[in-house]
Amino acid sequence: MSDRLGTDGRSLLDRVRAPFEGPNTVGNSIPFWVGLAVAVAALAAYPQTTDPYTVIQSSRYFALAFLALSLCFIWGYAGVLSFGQVAFFGVAAYAFGAIGINLSSATGVGVAIVAAIAVGTLFAALLGYFMFYGGVRDTYVTIMTLVVALVLNTFMAQTAGSEWAIGDARLGGFNGMTNIPDLTLGIGEAGLVLDGNGLYYALLATLVVTYLGLRALVNSEFGMTMVAVREDEARTATFGYNVPFVKLVVFTIGGALAAVGGVFYASWGNYIDPSVFGIAFAALPVVWVSVGGRESLLGAIGATFAIERMRTGLSSGIGPIGSEWALVIVGGLLLGVILFMPAGVVPTLEKLKDRALARGRKQSGSTTTTEEPIE
Amino acid sequence: MSTPQDINVRQQPAVAATGAGSDTVLATEQLTKNFGGLTAVDSVDFSIDAGEIRCLIGPNGAGKSTLLELITGQLSPSEGSIYFDGRDLTGLPPHKRIDTGISVKFQSPHVYENLTVEQNLQVPLQRTDRDIERVMAETLDRISLAEKATTGASELSHGEKQRLEIGMAVTLDPTLMLLDEPVAGMSIDETADIANLIGSLHDDGMTFLVVEHDMEFVRQISEQVTVLNQGSIFRQAPIEEIEADEDVRRIYLGENA
Numbered sequence: 001m002s003d004r005l006g007t008d009g010r011s012l013l014d015r016v017r018a019p020f021e022g023p024n025t026v027g028n029s030i031p032f033w034v035g036l037a038v039a040v041a042a043l044a045a046y047p048q049t050t051d052p053y054t055v056i057q058s059s060r061y062f063a064l065a066f067l068a069l070s071l072c073f074i075w076g077y078a079g080v081l082s083f084g085q086v087a088f089f090g091v092a093a094y095a096f097g098a099i100g101i102n103l104s105s106a107t108g109v110g111v112a113i114v115a116a117i118a119v120g121t122l123f124a125a126l127l128g129y130f131m132f133y134g135g136v137r138d139t140y141v142t143i144m145t146l147v148v149a150l151v152l153n154t155f156m157a158q159t160a161g162s163e164w165a166i167g168d169a170r171l172g173g174f175n176g177m178t179n180i181p182d183l184t185l186g187i188g189e190a191g192l193v194l195d196g197n198g199l200y201y202a203l204l205a206t207l208v209v210t211y212l213g214l215r216a217l218v219n220s221e222f223g224m225t226m227v228a229v230r231e232d233e234a235r236t237a238t239f240g241y242n243v244p245f246v247k248l249v250v251f252t253i254g255g256a257l258a259a260v261g262g263v264f265y266a267s268w269g270n271y272i273d274p275s276v277f278g279i280a281f282a283a284l285p286v287v288w289v290s291v292g293g294r295e296s297l298l299g300a301i302g303a304t305f306a307i308e309r310m311r312t313g314l315s316s317g318i319g320p321i322g323s324e325w326a327l328v329i330v331g332g333l334l335l336g337v338i339l340f341m342p343a344g345v346v347p348t349l350e351k352l353k354d355r356a357l358a359r360g361r362k363q364s365g366s367t368t369t370t371e372e373p374i375e
Numbered sequence: 376m377s378t379p380q381d382i383n384v385r386q387q388p389a390v391a392a393t394g395a396g397s398d399t400v401l402a403t404e405q406l407t408k409n410f411g412g413l414t415a416v417d418s419v420d421f422s423i424d425a426g427e428i429r430c431l432i433g434p435n436g437a438g439k440s441t442l443l444e445l446i447t448g449q450l451s452p453s454e455g456s457i458y459f460d461g462r463d464l465t466g467l468p469p470h471k472r473i474d475t476g477i478s479v480k481f482q483s484p485h486v487y488e489n490l491t492v493e494q495n496l497q498v499p500l501q502r503t504d505r506d507i508e509r510v511m512a513e514t515l516d517r518i519s520l521a522e523k524a525t526t527g528a529s530e531l532s533h534g535e536k537q538r539l540e541i542g543m544a545v546t547l548d549p550t551l552m553l554l555d556e557p558v559a560g561m562s563i564d565e566t567a568d569i570a571n572l573i574g575s576l577h578d579d580g581m582t583f584l585v586v587e588h589d590m591e592f593v594r595q596i597s598e599q600v601t602v603l604n605q606g607s608i609f610r611q612a613p614i615e616e617i618e619a620d621e622d623v624r625r626i627y628l629g630e631n632a
Contacts, residue, residue: 023494221501228487228498235485238447239499239547240473 020212022219024077024227026296026350036298043204047197055200059268061308062203064284066261068292068300069214071285074254076294077218079230080247084145085258085285087127087152090276092120092259093266094156094171097180100267101169106191109184116266117259124255125248132244132251137233146282153277176273183267194267203264207301210257214297217253226250280327287330291337293344303345307333398425399458400551400582401446406455408441408606415441417606418455423551428573428583430593430614433603434626439586440482442603443555446584447479448472460550478549482556482586484536486543488529492520495528495539500546510546518542518572534565541572545581552576554585558592570595590618602626 013030021028027036047055067089074080096116100109127148131141160173171177183194183202194202217223228236229246237243266272275281284307292303307330314322314329341348402422408415416438423429431439444450446457448469456465464472473479487495496514500507515521518538523531531539537557544552557573558566566589573583573596587593593600593614600617602610604626610617617623 023491224494224497224501227490231487231489232485235481235487236498237470238473238479238481239543240470240502242468242470 020215020219022223024218024223024295025215025298026346027298040204040208044201047200052196055197056268057312059200059203060265061305062200062207063261063264063268064288064308065207065301065304066210066257066264067285068288068304069210069297070254070257070261071289072292072294072297072300073214073218073257074250075289076296076300077223077230078226078247078250079233080251080254081139081142081286082145082251082254083142083282083286084147084149085254086276086282087145087149088120088124088255088258089262089265090149090152090156090272090274091123092116092262093272093276094177095119096263096266097177097272098166098169100181101177101179102167104181105189106184106186107188109181109191110186112181113183113263116263117256120259120262121252121256124258125252128248128251128255132247146279149277149282150279153274153279156274156277172273174274176271177266178271180266180270180272182270183264199264199268206260206264210260211297211301218297222249284330287334289344291333291345293346293348296344296346296350299344299346399423400425400427400460401584402458403442403446404456404458406442406445406457407453408438408445408450409453414606416445416452419603419606419608421601421608423582423584425550425582426577426580427599428577428585428597430597430600431584431586431603432588432590432593432600432617433609436605437603438606439603440555441606443479443553443584443586446472446553447477473547476550477553478544478547478551479553480537480540480544480555480557482559484533484540486528486531486536486539489527491525491527492531492539493524495543496546499543503547505546505548514542514546517545517575519568534561534568537561537565537569538572541569545576549581551582551584554583554587556586556588558587558589566592567595594618 017028017030017033027033046058067085070088071082071085074082074085093116096112099112099115103109103111127145130136131144136144156171157174159171160175162170164171164173169177183199184191185194186192192198218226225236225241225246228239228241229243229250233243236246262276265276288304288307289300291307292299292301310329311323311326314326316322318325337344343351399422403419406416406419406421419438419442421442431442433439441450445452446464448464448467448471452465456463458464459472459475459477462475464475467475487498490498492515493511496511497507500510500514503510512521515524518541520531520535520539520542523535528536528539541552541554541557554573558569561569570592573585577583583596585593585596598613600610600612600614601608602617602623609626610620610623612620
């Protein structure tokens with residue numbers, strides 16, 4: 001514990017780092033932050049070193065990373081496994097499309113962004129309210145959220161007829177909603193249209209800010225409350241915590257994160273279809289987060305990039321058979337991780353690092369008495 | 376075996392905190408709980424005065440834990456009411472009852488195994504407006520876990536976990552502390568530690584309701600004992616009378632007296 005509480009005893013750097021560090025995240029050291037800064041700088045330089053197609057593909061991974069963060073946050077930190085984060089992602093994507101198509105000005109797109117995130121968030125809040133105040137827990141939450149996604153999948157798939165339209169925006173059934181506008185920043189008719197590199201940088205910046213914000217949140221008092229709920233709900237309630245309310249807040253924040261991803265996703269492809277609510281897509285966030293590490297925000301982002309990069313590479317590299325192989329590999333990866341590193345890649349690496357450091361200290365003959373069980 | 380004289384609690388009059396007469400902290404009125412056809416708690420009128428350490432004993436299935444869960448709100452009564460500090464708690468959800476000044480430690484240890492001792496204490500403490508640093512240090516000292524502040528709770532011994540549990544409940548600074556079998560499965564030394572801990576908290580004015588099977592421990596901490604049998608109050612008397620009571624011996628103490 002820090003016994004140097006006087007702010008004068010700490011450097012400016014320490015004070016800036018403090019809110020982002022704590023027991024609930026990996027990487028609480030200067031080397032970690034340097035590494036992160038280098039990685040972000042490399043990502044910022046990436047569009048200059050590669051072709052536009054790769055940049056566009058990378059933007060897609062970034063949009064999906066919000067979905068991963070949303071699940072990582074609620075599952076890893078509050079123990080609520082939702083199999084239907086894609087529902088909030090997809091609802092926000094459709095809402096962005098419907099509003100954006102109808103109000104096709106820069107201001108209109110701005111309104112669509114805010115409204116779509118609000119719709120996705122409110123949807124999560126409503127579902128969360130009925131689940132958590134209704135006493136739905138554990139695997140039942142998982143099943144119920146999946147069912148919500150599948151119901152939306154079935155519903156949206158039958159909206160092919162022309163009667164299924166919101167103003168000028170046709171829902172489009174299986175074929176989906178097309179002509180969704182690009183993200184646009186500005187007031188009035190014209191504005192700065194974010195596509196290609198613009199969208200890439202907007203996504204990168206939003207992702208970095210979101211990541212830092214979530215780090216601060218999970219290391220705050222509220223983060224400790226989330227972890228307490230995850231570890232033992234009943235015990236946490238006996239300290240006077242309103243557990244359903246805590247879960248509702250967490251679930252709503254998770255819904256908002258998924259909605260942000262959905263808005264980016266819809267504007268990235270100018271298109272959204274019911275497969276975002278399908279079981280194959282619904283399973284992906286669970287795979288990304290399981291592989292990267294439930295309790296590691298950075299792990300979730302990294303695993304999303306890696307797995308999606310692999311999937312894209314296989315399907316574009318060896319044709320349609322590649323996407324079949326990608327499914328097999330993703331499934332195998334999930335099984336492998338669950339069997340051999342159940343905490344996920346990043347927490348396992350962190351543990352190995354700690355163990356190596358402890359062993360190093362012991363061998364150098366220091367007086368620390370860290371006894372690590374050897375497995 | 377530590378003799379009762381070792382424990383300072385015994386020298387305290389039961390109503391020391393108020394100085395004069397009875398000042399009821401907790402009262403139940405015709406409290407009843409049915410589980411299907413079984414009446415676990417049957418029309419119980421029961422009260423505790425401020426500054427008391429009351430032990431609740433009784434054979435298995437007597438309704439002790441049910442009574443405790445009715446008080447904390449884990450269960451809602453079939454009939455009757457519960458008053459705490461003059462306030463009707465009956466319809467209040469569990470987390471709001473905690474805020475009125477009741478803390479509870481359930482039977483089996485429920486520390487957060489994956490957190491450190493310090494983090495375990497932080498969870499309840501951060502809800503209060505108490506000075507976290509100060510209360511944390513005080514509590515660690517009180518439960519004798521100061522050297523293990525950064526140890527993972529899963530590495531603690533059974534006795535240490537029980538102390539940590541009591542410490543967690545204490546950080547909320549409750550008026551009334553409910554303890555369900557605080558010394559179950561503990562060694563004699565560990566039992567004496569808990570008795571001392573309860574004694575020192577009692578000296579600070581805390582009121583206790585302790586459900587316990589271990590009569591040696593009851594003797595160490597308590598003067599007034601309530602015996603529950605088949606959901607009803609069977610006897611309520613000072614520990615000496617309870618131990619001398621033939622009927623109580625028959626229903627309860629028979630097997631281990």
